[in-house]
Amino acid sequence: MATIDARAATKGKHHFEPIRFLQQIVAIDSCDPPGGEIEIARLVHRELLALGIESELDEFLPGRGNVLGRIRGTGEKAALVLSSHMDTVPVGTVPWQRWPFSGEVENGRLYGRGASDMKSALAAMIAAAGKLAAEPSIKLRGDVILAFTAGESANLLGARRFAERGLKKEIGAFLCGEPSDLDVVIVEKAALWLRATATGRLGHVSGEAGVNAIDLIHEFLTSLTALDLDCPEHALLDAPTVRVGRIQGGSAVNVTPDHCAVDFDIRLHPGVDHKEIVAKVEKLAPTGVNITVLDFKPAVESKREDAFVELCVDVCARHRNQTPEIKGVSYYSDGTVLLEGLSVPFAIIGPGSLGLSGQPDEFVSIENVLKAVDIYQDVTRAWLS
Structure with a gap:
């Protein structure tokens, strides 16, 4: 420095x-x-x-x-x-x-x-x-x-x-x-960046199938479409948004992935408590999927x-x-x-x-x-x- x-x-x-x-x-x-x-x-x-x-x-x-x-x-x-x-x-x-x-x-x-x-x-x-x-x-x-x-x-x-x-x-x-x-x-708008991390169990097509972390993330992302952001209307802003920006998981095509993570962006109106939004997202997450806050940028x-x-x-x-x-x-x-x-x-x-x-x-x-x-x-x- x-x-x-x-x-x-x-x-x-x-x-x-x-x-x-x-x-x-x-x-x-x-x-x-x-x-x-x-x-x-x-x-x-x-x-x-x-x-x-x-x-x-x-x-x-x-x-x-x-x-x-x-x-x-x-x-x-x-x-x-x-x-x-x-x-x-x-x-x-x-x-x-x-x-x-x-x-x-x-x-x-x-x-x-x-x-x-x-x-x-x-x-x-x-x-x-x-x-x-x-x-x-x-x-x-x-x-x-x-x-x-x-x-x-x-x-x-x-x-x-x-x-x-x-x-x-x-x-x-x-x-x-x-x-x-x-x-x-x-x-x-405010910007809330979250990461969903799925933990599965290694497996193989020739034996124990394991638990597919990518499937867990897919289940989570499907449920995320039902997220109710409950933002009051704002005369100068369009509706709140949820956007997936990055996803990473798996190590080989023939091995059941035991890890998958997805980063997503939520844009919110002024006055919305982002902690309440995080709590709502956590309720949508299936067993094996953990939610962490990457960043919050206030409106x-x-x-x-x-x-x-x-x-x-x-x-x-x-x-x-x-x-x-x-x-x-x-x-x-x-x-x-x-x-x-x-x-x-x-x-x-x-x-x-x-x-x-x-x-x-x-x-x-x-x-x-x-x-x-x-x-x-x-x-x-x-x-x-």
Whole structure:
């Protein structure tokens, strides 16, 4: 583990081009697993310093690093956090028409893994911060904190690292750049990850049959379809979901498997007690199947009438020449860790498109990226000055 701490920002003018930088970081494979975001983190760190912004690069695991940028305010108001992550989901097995790390630009779109989710927001936030830092006449009443993380896509490693280091104590408002089509997202579902493990008994087709662990898991998954999640309806969210993501079992085709495990994802509305859901799942499990909790990521929600949400809506409307939609999403963000237990305003505004995460030929609208730069800058200026 190594930590590089550079708090003294460089002086002088530096021209940051968000689209060119986006091409540069899309060309870097930071799929999680295994992550390896450190190359991007170093580039981000260097750009922030060149823009005159304080920056700290924290390589908290080999190849995994966070970047914390800061524009200091007067301290009269709690900080506004701009949140993006530097990792992406894997490329997948479906063929792409373009090289996944090309950063190719065509017909107003930039293509590549992470273009939408969410390296485009990362580039736009750096550009917005650079413009704010270049305006010495603006007096910000609170700090602008750029919280750029590793390992968001699976286990929120970077956000947990920030939490360990005390970032939560500084947060007064939280603006995340996850994909939203430049609409304003104010609620995300909770994510409950469970593992069902079946223990059987070895057997063979020529003798004692044993107890088939895969059959036990099949029985469990069949009963799981009857799970009653009993979530209250939410105006901005679709129904709760149960999705199987991974299954593993057996050692040889002619040997009765004595072990099988399945990992599954349950998405829940705000306010649902996830422990009650775990208890319901356990009741469905047949003898020989054990349920364990892999992770729980709480829901995050702001009220439509919050002043910060109203500000985000007004700024987006001005730059888009139309009123943005207020939305809820099924994905989670770094906010699930960094805002847990806090009562601070939260919103997601991202240039990426909902539904493109994890898809082949992922892209982002260049126009959206450039609008996001102005939106992030104006929201920050209005909230803190």
